[in-house]
Amino acid sequence: MRVLREAWRYRSLIIIILTPLLLLPLPLLIGTKVSECAFTLLVMAVFWLTEALPLGVTALLPALLFPLFGILKSTQVAAAYFKDFHLLLTGVICLATSIEKWNLHKRIALRLVILVGVNPGWLMLGFMVSSAFLSMWLSNTSTAAMVMPIVEAVIQQIMRAESEVTTQRERSLTGCSNTELELEGEGLGLGASNLHATTCPPGVDNSYSVRIHYKGPVRVGVGVPAAEPKGQYRSVKDHMMCKGLSLCIAYSSTIGGITTLPGTSTNLIFNEQINDIIILLLSWIWLHWMFLGTERERSDREKATARVIEQEYNDLGPVSFQETATLVIFIVMVLLWLVRDPGFMPGWASLFPQLIPLLCQAPPSPQHAPPISSYTSLCPSHPTLPHQDHSYKCIHDAFPLAVHRYSGYATDATVALLLGLMFFIIPANKPSSPKYAETLITWTEFQSCMPWEICLLVGGGFALAEGTKVSGLSVWVGNLLTPLGSLPIWALITITCVIVTTFTEVASNPATITIFLPILAPLVG
Structure with a gap:
């Protein structure tokens, strides 16, 4: 047992050493470019799945192994690590940094929730829409981290308000009365005639505290602690509501992230947009039915929720200049992306043919x-x-x-860089302010938000894809998968989804798509 514990303790080191050793027969015995590239691919796949090395470090292996195996020159591998999307990511992170710094995300989320109403079902939809919208431009994790504190505040206020309302309702329905309480008051110097307590009739759940008051010149309140409830939630409905509101943030952040290229690193690798409106709607219907049911009540909760949301929004104060500037740049960026090359008409990029x-x-x-x-x-x-x-x-x-x-010169990265640069130029304060020289964001703030690991991970995926193409591994795998190409398209998609989804249970999404894209790409042809 001790040996197993020690092995588990040093599991990363064991994986790093054993994986290349077990796969060495590929380059040593077979010795072809295909086998050498397969060795690199399998080593990276194991390291990515187990995270024995950080994802970004594993992504650097093609830069080390491809030149040694003679698959690609070092300069060719290095060129594959930096693509157009890295510039797109840089500009988008500038926007995300400013949004987070000036709390624009919180204002957007609260405002959208206020607009859709405070019924639990509509409240869930409001949180899902706001999370999905923010996740289109920010990372999924950042969006969930931003919105969850608001959800927690709403849930806590709902629970607290319902507890107060329920207590008052039970007291009014059970008809509590003041009865004399016989106590030995010698220790406190209190006479029994000067004491009274509020109790409830027999048969009524008396789980609340009993307050004892002294009818003298000075009134003293002696609180008898009530028994703590066994669970955190007062009812199953409360528990299900908390589950539903928490899960809706995770679902909507993921759904919103697949809508736009900068929404998630997986899209940056795949480089394709997905329309998610139906997915978001179906997710809301399922979460609403499963966790909230179809009943229409809880008016007290709705009022409490409305109060906490409005209070949270009012605490933000009026819209600041920094928020306005960030929002304007954000809107301009989206509009320029949409009209760059719309397809049905010449876009502004046609000015640079x-x-x-x-x-x-x-x-x-x-x-x-x-x-x-x-x-x-x-x-x-x-x-x-x-x-x-x-x-x-x-x-x-x-x-x-x-x-x-x-229009091939100007791309989405051009727009992102142009407007991302504005965040380092536009002052964050009025000219009369002593901090007028401060810009909307600083380089230090940008660096703290920039996902450098994702840059290396995606670059490693591009380098790996280039190596599989040059070495002929992609053609070899395509020939092996030729029988799958004869299957109906729905069967092929189902098999692919099952395999990839299974891998995502033990590996990150960027690592999984980076592994499978070079392998499954030949099936498209």
């Missing part, structure tokens, strides 16, 4: 080729192309010198 000769760099496939109106001819002998849609092949064969004009 990129010209790419089709002979040198063509669109990847006919499916992604834009309308022919997007092309112009460099050769004077060719007339301007007609404004109608043609396939990419026709364009490429007929006009080899054509160029493609599209």
Whole structure:
């Protein structure tokens, strides 16, 4: 037993030593680029799943092993660690830092809850909407940490108000009366005739304290402590309400995080947006039915909840200049993201077009080729192309010198960096203030919020994906998974979801998606 305890104590060191040793036959006996890349992938997968090393440190292994195995040059691996999304993350973290510093998140959450009402069901929806909205731009963990104190304050106020209301109601219904209490008052110098107590009739639950008063020149209150309740909650409904409100923050933070790229690190790796309105609505319906039921009562609770929320909001005071500036920058950032390249019309990014000769760099496939109106001819002998849609092949064969004009220079990272820079320029106070030189955020505050581990983790995922492509591991895995490609799409999605979801039970989401994307990507083709 002692040996097992010591082994568990040094489990990280044991995993770090044994994992490469057990996998050494791959590069030593087989010796191909595929096996060497597989060795790197498996070592990283074990380290990520067990967290024997910090996630960011494990993400640096491709930079060490790929050059040694001759898969990629060190300069090529280093280039894979810093992509466009790192700049996007930098600008978004500037926004998140200012939001947290000036408590704008708290004002948004409270205001949304006030708007939706104080019925427990609508209260849950209000917290879910506010959490999901904040999680679109902040990390899931940060959003939950921000909103949970507000939820706790509301729950405590509800419990306290209900306790008072229930006590008063029971006393009024049971008809408590003042009866004489015979006591030996010698120790206190009190006569029995000067003492009275409030008690309740027989058969009534007398779990409340009995207050004894002295009818003399000086009134003395002697409190007899009441028995503490066995549980923390007065009823099952209270317990279920607390569970539901707490879980709704976790669910909505996760759901909101998958809506936008900066919402969660998983999206930054996957680089795709997911529409979550239906997911959020279904989660609210399920949580409401499971924890709150369908009854419509608790008017006392609603009033108590309304009071605590309004008090919390009033304690914030009027909207400050810092909050206004942060909110304006936030709105401008979202609008610029939306209208950069909306698709149905030219966005502002078309003012900064990129010209790419089709002979040198063509669109990847006919499916992604834009309308022919997007092309112009460099050769004077060719007339301007007609404004109608043609396939990419026709364009490429007929006009080899054509160029493609599209808004490729400005990206979402450009917007994030531009407005993120504003937080270091705009003063946080009025010119008359002695602290006028202070900006909305400082570099120290930004560094404290910047998830450097996520930057390395995602960079390691990009490097790993590049290595699997260059070494041929992705093609080899794709050939092994070819039978799965013949399955119906719903079956393929189900199998993938089950496997990935199982891994997320023991590993973090960023680590799981970084492991599986290079493996499952060939199935898309």
